[in-house]
Amino acid sequence: MTHPHATPSRRALLGGGLAFTGLGVAGLAGCMTSSTMDGDGGSLKGLVGPNDAVVAQVEAARGTPEATRTFALTARRTEIDLAGQRAATWAYGDTVPGPLLRATAGDRITVAVRNDLPQVTSVHWHGIRLRNDMDGVPGHTQEAIAADGGTFTYDFITPDPGTYFFHPHVGVQLDRGLYAPLIIDDPAESVDFDKEWVVVLDDWLDGIMGDPDTELETLRRNGSGMIGQGSEIAYPFYLVNGRPPADPETFQAAPGERVRLRIINASSDTVYRVALGGHRLKVTHKDGIPTLPKETDAIIIGMGERYDLSTTVGDGAFPLVAMAEGKSGQAYAVLRTSASAAAPPEDVQPDELTRGILWAPLLSGDDHVPRGQERAGDKADRTITIQLGVRGGRYVWTMNGKTFEEADPFVVSRDEVVRIIWQNMSHMPHPMHLHGHSFRLTDGGSWHDTVLVGPMGAVAAQFVADNPGAWMMHCHNIFHAEAGMMATLGYRA
Ligand SMILES: [Cu+2]
Incomplete structure (x- = not known):
């Protein structure tokens, strides 16, 4: 890097x-x-x-919640389509990413989880400053949720607004399809936007190139001989919202609209450089928390990090590209504001990727x-x-x-x-x-x-x-x- x-x-x-x-x-x-x-x-x-x-x-000192949001998740085996290739995987329901969960800061959320996987599992609420016993770490904060039908209900207050996600905290299950966004809205939202685009990035091998457990065994067998190359796993696919570049997601907006992008890196082994062709991006939040707003052409996002970006969109069809750092390959989606514009090619590398770049240590805090x-x-x-x-x-x-x-x-x-x-x-x-x-x-x-x-x-x-x-x-x-x-x-x- x-x-x-x-x-x-x-x-x-x-x-x-x-x-x-x-x-x-x-x-x-x-x-x-x-x-x-x-x-x-x-x-x-x-x-x-x-x-x-x-x-x-x-937890009691976090206040009395105004509302309780109730959700249910089932972790189970399923099969997804990756541009025509079928991949057997594990997911929350039948989609990758799983369902977006949404609440407002200060709400209590309850999530009834059922585990129909052949392994024990748990759900970790990544980034939420929640009560310790709901953090989803087997052996530390709870018993693992038993395989083949075990259940557990998470129940906690979400004190802070922001862009989060959730995933298991067991083995390398995150590298399957077990992840989904969690958005906590701010009752005093400061960002003015017309449309919101939640962009979940993932590196994918499950059901295409073995599975993550086998991959970990391979890494252990090969030792650290590959360390220093910048990356260890060459994934067959890099996904935006569960879709590879050959079958990209298209996000629709109108020219001149202000779009808020919530970028979540749910990958297991991939750091990305992200840019939206033809646009400058304003970073407004990192890991859910406001930053001093800063304009950039591209950001670098590590695994588990989230960036909120905003931009006023032009007229046409623009590539959203997440280039896998130190690897070949990229994730790709399209922002479309014109029905007639030709979609950019899936391997396009917009100039913005090589211009100004922001990453975590270069951001500044604001008063928040x-x-x-x-x-x-x-x-x-x-x-x-x-x-x-x-x-x-x-x-x-x-x-x-x-x-x-x-x-x-x-x-x-x-x-x-x-x-x-x-x-x-x-x-x-x-x-x-x-x-x-x-x-x-x-x-x-x-x-x-x-x-x-x-x-x-x-x-x-x-x-x-x-x-x-x-x-x-x-x-x-x-x-x-x-x-x-x-x-x-x-x-x-
Ligand atoms: Cu590491």
């Missing part, structure tokens, strides 16, 4: 790698200490658990501060430094040299200001995701729940520890997470 132009104040964080060049990947593995082997993510002894009274107390995070910019009470690495020669991804199974939790105390510094010691980008919280990048950056840490780069972020519970912090490359790059962030009881 290339590094776009940075402002001097944050350049130091952006993958210059100067401070880290002395430490090769193998060198990092060499200085590991032996682990305590407590089991997955370490013991939660002495930490707040999902069923502790404080979790319900914090998520509720409870007013002190996030204060001097940190605690700093957690995390080196992201790979264990030499093997497909084993680590945080501070340890895998999820080996690591103890990172421990914070309630109400303290926590600084996290992610230092990427590898040559692959890692989109780092923290459950149940949003964090602000230091030096005036924007708010995120998932931030792309570039190859050999570093990112520093702060937040107020205001949501007690046991939370996952992990790379949103789902194969990296499964191969060890995951840890627990716990609250001292």
Whole structure:
């Protein structure tokens, strides 16, 4: 991945790698200490658990919901059509993505989930600052939902407006068709728009090139010999809203209308560069939270990240292209405002892809501060430094040299200001995701729940520890997470 132009104040964080060049990947593995082997993510002894009274107390303090939205999902085997090729997969119902769920900030939502899959599953509400016991992490916040007919009802308040999505937190199930958007509307919406286009990006192999479980086995068997190539899996398809370029989605609008794009990267192993041919894009939100509006030609979006973009559309038929970074291939859809204009070819690469580019560390925050995070910019009470690495020669991804199974939790105390510094010691980008919280990048950056840490780069972020519970912090490359790059962030009881 290339590094776009940075402002001097944050350049130091952006993958210059100067401070880290002395430490090769193998060198990092060499200085590991032996682990305590407590089991997955370490013991939660002495930490707040999902069923502790404080979790319900914090939920009650979120206020009395004005409305309850009730949904149902069934995870099951199905078959989808990819431009004429049939692919057997697992999905929420018979569509990929699954059904869009929508509520208003402050609402209570309940989702009755039935699992008709042959494996256990769960649903994680990615980016929502919700009560810990509804976070959907088996072994940590709930029992897994049993295979072949198990059920579980999620029930929680959605405190913040924004663009989110949901997916299982079991194995590499996310790399099947098990994902869908979750939009939380803002009663005090600041963006003026005529039409909304929800754009879910995905890298697809299931039912075409084996399945994700087999793929993970292959990666483990081959070791990390391919690491450094920028990507590991060459997917046969890159999708916009479940459709490959040969059978693209067409979004209709009228010339001059203001369109809000909600871009969600639900991929497992693919970072994209996204542009809309013939248009400049204004970034208004990152991971659901307003940013200082900034115009750009293209954005770079890592797995698990979301961008809200707005633009005034021209007259014609325009390509929306998500180019897979470090791979060949792209996702593609069409924005059409004229019935007569010819559709652009599916392999078009609009000039915008190579002009100005924005990505997470280049965004700035505006005045908006998520509720409870007013002190996030204060001097940190605690700093957690995390080196992201790979264990030499093997497909084993680590945080501070340890895998999820080996690591103890990172421990914070309630109400303290926590600084996290992610230092990427590898040559692959890692989109780092923290459950149940949003964090602000230091030096005036924007708010995120998932931030792309570039190859050999570093990112520093702060937040107020205001949501007690046991939370996952992990790379949103789902194969990296499964191969060890995951840890627990716990609250001292
Ligand atoms: Cu990673």
